[in-house]
Amino acid sequence: MLTNNATNPRTFREIAAIWRYLRRTDSGLSILNTLRSIPRSTYVVHHPGVEVYADEAGKEVRRGVKGLLLEEISAGGTQKIVRTYPTTKAHFVVGKRVAWEWNPDEGFEESWYRDPSPV
Numbered sequence: 001m002l003t004n005n006a007t008n009p010r011t012f013r014e015i016a017a018i019w020r021y022l023r024r025t026d027s028g029l030s031i032l033n034t035l036r037s038i039p040r041s042t043y044v045v046h047h048p049g050v051e052v053y054a055d056e057a058g059k060e061v062r063r064g065v066k067g068l069l070l071e072e073i074s075a076g077g078t079q080k081i082v083r084t085y086p087t088t089k090a091h092f093v094v095g096k097r098v099a100w101e102w103n104p105d106e107g108f109e110e111s112w113y114r115d116p117s118p119v
Contacts, residue, residue: 045071048090070098
């Protein structure tokens with residue numbers, strides 16, 4: 001005999017929708033956990049912004065762009081390398097980890113910078 005539960009009146013359609021939602025959420029969490037388990041490099045600000053030059057001699061400063069030096073630490077921390085990336089932002093702090101924020105609409109001409117590391 002079927003009865004109507006007045007405290008929780010759920011239709012079959014509502015219950016099916018809840019189960020579909022739970023399955024999608026579970027699938028999404030599984031994908032997220034899989035992505036998190038993939039080893040990847042981390043990036044730490046080594047220098048927040050060096051002058052960038054339009055000429056190899058370093059006489060013509062490019063306005064509105066800096067060279068951001070990031071230390072790339074390989075997955076597992078076995079390798080470290082410093083690379084330079086152009087940026088128009090000025091909020092970087094030495095020692096802070098950063099994530100990528102690509103802007104495909106912004107491009108930069110060939111440029112040079114002076115390595116700020118002591119010789």
